[in-house]
Each structure stands twice: as structure tokens, then as C-alpha cells.
Amino acid sequence: MGFLRLSALRKIYAGGTEAVAGIDLVCREGEFVVLLGPSGCGKTTTLRMIAGLEIPTEGRIEVGGEDITALPAAARDVGFVFQFYALYPHLRVRQNIAFPLESVGLPRSEREKQVDEIIQRLGLGELEGFFPQQLSGGDQQRVALARAMVRQPKLYLMDEPLGTLDADLRREMRVLIRSQQLEMGVTTLYVTHDQEEAMSLADRVVVMEAGKIRQSGPPAEVYDRPSDLFVAHFMGSPGMNFIEGEVRVEGGKTSFWDEQGGFSVDLGRPVPCGRAILGGRPEFVRPVGRGGLAGKVVLDEYLGDCRNIHLDTACGRLVMRAANGDIEELDQIIQLGFDADHLRIFAGDEGKSI
Amino acid sequence: MGGFLVLEGVSKRFASTRALEAIDLVLQQDELLVILGPTGAGKTTLLRVIAGLESIEEGRISMAGQDLLQQSPAARDVALVFQNFSLYPDWSVRRNLEFPLQAPGRGLQKEEIEERVKWAAELLRINYLLDRKAVQLSGGEMQRVAIGRAIVRRPRLFLLDEPLTNLDAKLRETLRVELVVLRRQLGIPMIYVTHDQSEALSMGDRIVVLAGGEILQVGHPEEVYRRPVSPQVARQLGQPAINLLEVHRAEDHWVTDRGVEVMPAKTGETKMLLGARPEDIAPVGGKQGGRIRVVEDTGPGWILLVDWAGHSIRLLVGKGKSWHPGDEVFPQIDAERAMLWQREDATS
Numbered sequence: 001m002g003f004l005r006l007s008a009l010r011k012i013y014a015g016g017t018e019a020v021a022g023i024d025l026v027c028r029e030g031e032f033v034v035l036l037g038p039s040g041c042g043k044t045t046t047l048r049m050i051a052g053l054e055i056p057t058e059g060r061i062e063v064g065g066e067d068i069t070a071l072p073a074a075a076r077d078v079g080f081v082f083q084f085y086a087l088y089p090h091l092r093v094r095q096n097i098a099f100p101l102e103s104v105g106l107p108r109s110e111r112e113k114q115v116d117e118i119i120q121r122l123g124l125g126e127l128e129g130f131f132p133q134q135l136s137g138g139d140q141q142r143v144a145l146a147r148a149m150v151r152q153p154k155l156y157l158m159d160e161p162l163g164t165l166d167a168d169l170r171r172e173m174r175v176l177i178r179s180q181q182l183e184m185g186v187t188t189l190y191v192t193h194d195q196e197e198a199m200s201l202a203d204r205v206v207v208m209e210a211g212k213i214r215q216s217g218p219p220a221e222v223y224d225r226p227s228d229l230f231v232a233h234f235m236g237s238p239g240m241n242f243i244e245g246e247v248r249v250e251g252g253k254t255s256f257w258d259e260q261g262g263f264s265v266d267l268g269r270p271v272p273c274g275r276a277i278l279g280g281r282p283e284f285v286r287p288v289g290r291g292g293l294a295g296k297v298v299l300d301e302y303l304g305d306c307r308n309i310h311l312d313t314a315c316g317r318l319v320m321r322a323a324n325g326d327i328e329e330l331d332q333i334i335q336l337g338f339d340a341d342h343l344r345i346f347a348g349d350e351g352k353s354i
Numbered sequence: 355m356g357g358f359l360v361l362e363g364v365s366k367r368f369a370s371t372r373a374l375e376a377i378d379l380v381l382q383q384d385e386l387l388v389i390l391g392p393t394g395a396g397k398t399t400l401l402r403v404i405a406g407l408e409s410i411e412e413g414r415i416s417m418a419g420q421d422l423l424q425q426s427p428a429a430r431d432v433a434l435v436f437q438n439f440s441l442y443p444d445w446s447v448r449r450n451l452e453f454p455l456q457a458p459g460r461g462l463q464k465e466e467i468e469e470r471v472k473w474a475a476e477l478l479r480i481n482y483l484l485d486r487k488a489v490q491l492s493g494g495e496m497q498r499v500a501i502g503r504a505i506v507r508r509p510r511l512f513l514l515d516e517p518l519t520n521l522d523a524k525l526r527e528t529l530r531v532e533l534v535v536l537r538r539q540l541g542i543p544m545i546y547v548t549h550d551q552s553e554a555l556s557m558g559d560r561i562v563v564l565a566g567g568e569i570l571q572v573g574h575p576e577e578v579y580r581r582p583v584s585p586q587v588a589r590q591l592g593q594p595a596i597n598l599l600e601v602h603r604a605e606d607h608w609v610t611d612r613g614v615e616v617m618p619a620k621t622g623e624t625k626m627l628l629g630a631r632p633e634d635i636a637p638v639g640g641k642q643g644g645r646i647r648v649v650e651d652t653g654p655g656w657i658l659l660v661d662w663a664g665h666s667i668r669l670l671v672g673k674g675k676s677w678h679p680g681d682e683v684f685p686q687i688d689a690e691r692a693m694l695w696q697r698e699d700a701t702s
Contacts, residue, residue, distance in 0.1 A: 200650035301556035
């Protein structure tokens with residue numbers, strides 16, 4: 001039994017574009033769910049249908065057991081945060097934050113207490129007397145978040161609320177959003193194209209592409225056991241390495257062979273034979289003494305805490321994550337091996353994990 | 355001074371605002387130089403000055419040994435790519451690419467123009483887009499075409515101003531790799547402006563850290579990351595950001611102002627600011643216990659936000675072990691990799 005339930009939800013725009021192609025999704029009460037995908041995957045349209053800002057072409061939306069599909073936006077009791085803050089310019093920070101509570105009919109003392117709490121939690125104490133136009137973009141967005149999260153609606157809906165902020169501030173804000181959400185216990189849907197943001201915030205990541213849900217699960221599960229090639233590539237920075245070839249069984253051992261048959265890896269588990277794609281994350285590729293896959297270094301990306309070494313091999317471009325300090329010369333040849341425990345095999349027209 | 359592009363004492367003001375202050379900078383012939391800084395640091399102004407779109411009050415700029423300030427923007431032969439894709443929306447990709455080559459002064463033949471467009475389209479893998487209108491392209495395709503329009507000219511210098519900022523994270527990651535490899539193939543020097551520290555570290559042959567119109571540090575990525583000259587520079591690089599702790603020397607140890615003994619101290623100042631990157635603090639081995647408040651999954655590892663005797667610190671650890679909020683840890687700072695700076699309030 002879920003708190004938020006989407007059933008066969010579909011949206012076709014007037015021009016004929018199918019933005020959301022019939023999705024089913026169930027969220028538990030208090031769950032933080034991130035809709036993740038590239039531009040145009042349907043994540044924002046899904047969020048806007050739940051908010052009542054778009055009318056679904058087909059399907060049903062239920063919150064707390066009640067069908068809200070036809071309910072006007074104003075009657076849905078959701079807190080919505082957009083990428084671009086919309087504050088009341090004539091109200092001070094404190095009044096902006098208190099505004100959603102005024103119409104709820106709370107006693108004044110209770111209202112003030114709630115406003116004080118969120119001002120303190122989001123570190124807005126020094127700004128409460130300012131008008132929005134006196135604040136930086138980052139501070140305005142913090143006020144917008146405070147205003148959306150001061151109340152305890154049925155749902156928080158957030159559409160890339162940190163998109164315009166710089167990296168440091170985004171990271172700080174993520175922790176604040178998560179702790180405030182846990183405090184209020186409000187079921188949250190959060191839209192982003194940034195897999196790192198999704199991984200760090202979510203109880204559950206829902207990966208979307210072309211209007212469909214590709215996979216839904218806890219961050220570690222989606223990262224470690226992606227259901228198909230798209231998810232494997234989209235999660236991770238950079239995404240998973242792929243090698244085309246086939247799975248064979250010889251002498252009781254199941255191995256993967258690349259297309260030219262020059263490279264093989266023992267899979268150590270039974271997998272159906274036939275054409276397949278091998279997937280391995282950059283952190284599970286490592287140099288081996290000999291007998292590996294030869295790769296020529298084309299790029300050594302320094303990232304501070306580690307390096308990404310990009311290599312051209314007979315099986316295409318691969319990326320290896322290396323510890324710091326091991327600087328690789330360009331054009332150097334390195335023998336590559338894979339950590340068999342962490343390899344994935346994808347097969348079939350849709351590249352499903354097997 | 356040697357170098358392909360040389361800036362000496364370049365200063366620029368907008369009304370009473372100081373935009374650039376005595377900038378000295380050398381770009382080598384085959385170098386990708388990244389300029390990193392927050393909004394308002396002067397990054398874009400610096401590019402516009404080099405391109406000839408802004409005048410300067412003081413200083414000298416030379417390119418290939420010649421005084422650049424005497425040359426018109428067109429004569430400088432530099433290609434500028436902006437954050438906002440500046441294509442002609444109703445033209446085909448092909449026409450957008452041909453246009454910069456058709457300038458009267460160039461005197462290129464039709465065959466030469468066709469050949470160059472084909473070459474650029476192949477390099478950027480946009481052949482299949484040549485007959486489409488710019489308005490029909492996705493953001494990533496548009497930015498590829500915008501870069502294509504800069505490279506068909508084979509300019510003497512590339513100036514890129516946050517060209518990937520408006521793109522999805524995944525696309526940014528792919529294009530930044532393509533740009534570095536492409537630039538190396540072309541052998542044309544590039545100045546790349548960004549506020550994104552991961553772009554700066556991964557792309558730059560060298561990084562220039564700019565703030566308030568002044569250069570704070572210039573160096574190879576590893577040098578700027580490992581040996582930042584100030585806490586301000588240290589905070590600009592690294593994600594999550596570096597941990598900063600105010601410490602004083604008590605006998606042979608550095609002790610935080612809240613009384614945590616963090617690492618052995620050699621002689622020197624009594625009050626310092628200690629910087630420790632999140633990956634340089636182990637979750638075990640230290641004396642003072644702390645409790646995990648938040649655990650973030652990065653994929654290959656965990657970021658642990660730890661309450662540590664009144665300090666709030668971040669650790670970046672591998673996936674070998676699982677961590678949960680509430681777990682006790684004993685943070686141990688790697689003394690070899692920790693950084694120390696003079697404190698403003700130091701009295702000695």
C-alpha cells in the first residue's frame with residue numbers, strides 16, 4: 001500500500017509528443033524519491049501532473065488513497081519548489097516564509113515557532129528582515145525552500161531546485177533539504193538530471209528515459225545492479241564501460257569473449273550463452289601484470305581524490321579509475337583486467353541485465 | 355617573457371568597479387589553460403579583453419610576439435565560444451558552419467570551405483546533422499555545432515566561456531573529454547573559463563584561480579589541489595569541500611580550538627588554520643570519537659558527515675565497509691597531506 005500511487009500515467013502534448021508513456025509508480029509515506037533522467041525524459045511532466053499543473057491524457061494519481069487526478073492544483077495540498085525562486089518582492093524574508101502558514105489557521109504562537117525553527121535550520125537568521133531583491137540568488141533559493149518546507153503538506157514536489165546554484169552551495173543545500181524533509185516526514189518527489197545529486201539525496205532513484213521508467217530502486221542498487229545499458233551508462237561519472245562480444249561455456253567455465261576473440265574474462269557464474277555486452281564500472285578496472293586487455297592512454301583526468309584514465313583498446317574506449325599519484329603518460333600501453341565479482345552482462349535488443 | 359600569449363599588468367575597470375587588477379599571465383603554444391573562479395571574479399572580462407571586445411586601462415598583451423592591442427578583434431584571429439549557443443536558428447547546421455569561412459577577407463574557395471566543414475563535422479561527429487536547422491537540435495548538438503563553428507576557422511587561439519554550463523550533467527561529462535582530446539589533435543592553444551572545479555581539475559594543463567579580478571594562484575591541477583596557497587583557493591577545489599579547522603600548538607600536537615588533538619606538530623606558529631581534504635581523513639585510527647550524522651552514496655564511495663567534538667567534518671571513504679547514521683567513527687587526519695596556513699588572528 002503506497003501513499004502516492006501513479007497508475008498507467010500518460011501525457012501526450014497537443015503537438016502529438018508523448019512526454020510520459022504510461023508509468024506506474026508507488027511511493028511510501030515519508031519516502032524521498034528522485035526522478036532522474038536526461039532532458040526530455042518526462043520527469044518534469046510527471047511532477048507537473050502530480051502538482052496539477054498538467055492534465056494527464058490517461059491514467060490515475062492517488063494520494064493517501066484518494067484519487068486526485070481531476071482535482072485542481074490549489075486543492076492538492078502540495079509544496080512545490082521550482083528551479084527559479086518565486087518570492088513575493090514586497091514581503092520581507094520572514095513574511096515570505098510565514099505566508100503559507102497564514103491561510104492554514106494556526107494560532108499565532110505556533111506559527112511563529114515553526115517559522116523560527118526553519119529559519120534557524122536553513123541558517124536564514126541574519127536575513128529575515130531583508131527583502132528578496134536584497135539577497136543573492138543562492139539566498140533567495142534558500143528562502144524559497146524554507147517557504148515550501150515550513151508547512152507539512154501531503155507532498156513536497158521539487159523541480160531541480162538547486163539547478164542554478166554553484167556546486168558548493170548545492171552540496172550544503174542538499175543536506176538541509178534532506179534533514180528538513182526527514183524532520184517533517186513529508187513524502188517528496190525530486191526531479192534532477194544530475195546522478196550525483198540523485199545518489200546522495202534519494203531513498204529511491206527512479207531512472208526515466210523517453211517517457212518510461214527504466215529502473216526504480218535504492219541508490220546503491222541502481223548503481224551496482226543497473227537493469228539495462230541505459231541505466232548503467234547514466235549512473236556513475238563517467239558511466240559504466242561496455243565491451244561487445246559473446247558469452248561461451250567451455251570446459252564447464254562461463255566466459256565472456258570480445259568480438260575479435262582476443263580478450264576473455266571468466267564470469268564465475270552461469271550466464272546464458274550468446275551475443276552479449278560486458279559492463280564494468282571504472283573503479284573495477286585495474287592494471288594487471290600481463291595477459292590483460294591492452295589499452296593506450298588517451299587522457300588522464302585529474303580529479304583531486306582520484307584520476308580517470310581514458311584508454312583506447314581493441315574493444316573500444318574504456319575508463320579506469322586510478323588512485324592518486326599514479327600518473328599515466330599519454331600513449332603508454334597498460335594491460336587491463338576486470339574485477340569479475342563486479343561485472344554485469346547485458347543482452348537482447350533492449351540491453352537488459354542478465 | 356616567452357610564451358604564445360603574454361599578458362603583463364593588465365587592469366580593467368567598469369566605472370568605479372575593479373574588474374581586473376594587474377594580471378600577469380603566460381599561455382604556451384600547445385596548452386589548455388583553465389580560468390576558475392566564482393561569478394564576478396573577472397573570468398569573462400579577461401576573455402573579452404583578449405578577444406578585443408573590451409579595452410583596458412593598463413597593461414600589455416602580446417600574441418606570437420606581436421602587440422595584440424594594436425590589432426582589431428577580427429585581425430586577432432581568435433575564436434570565442436559562449437555559454438549560450440549562438441547559432442542562427444533558421445539556418446542549417448551546414449550554413450552555420452560555412453558562414454565564418456565566407457567572410458570577404460578570407461578569400462577561401464568554395465571547395466576549400468566544403469572540405470573544412472566536412473573535416474569539422476567528422477571531428478565533432480555531427481555529419482548526420484548538417485542538413486538540419488539549428489532550431490531542431492538538442493542542447494548538446496547545438497553546443498557541438500557552436501564549437502564546430504569555432505574550429506572550422508582554425509584560429510590561432512580558442513577562448514571558451516563556460517561552454518558546457520547549460521547542458522545536462524551527463525553530456526557535460528562526455529563533452530569535456532571530447533574537448534580536451536580535440537584540442538590536442540588540433541594543437542591550438544585554449545583558454546577555458548569555468549566555475550566548475552571538476553572541469554578545471556580534469557581539463558586544465560594549468561589552472562588560474564581568479565577572484566575579485568586578481569590571480570590567487572597559477573599551477574598544474576595537482577599542485578593547486580594539493581598545495582593551495584590559501585584557504586580561499588583550497589575551498590575552490592575539491593568536492594566535497596576541504597575541511598577547515600582552527601588549531602593551536604599544544605606542545606608537540608596541533609589541537610583544535612574545541613580541544614581535539616588532531617596530529618603531531620612541528621615547531622612554528624602557535625595558531626594556524628588546518629585544512630584536510632575529505633579523502634585524507636580515515637574513519638578509524640584517531641583518538642577522539644565522533645558520530646555520523648549523514649551518509650551520502652557517491653557510487654564508488656561514501657561521503658560521511660561527522661559530528662566530531664563540536665566540529666562538523668566530511669570524510670570521503672571507499673565502499674569496503676557500509677556506514678550508517680549514528681555509527682561511531684574515530685577520524686584520523688593524514689598528517690602528510692594536511693595543510694596549514696597562517697591564521698588572521700594569530701598574534702605571534
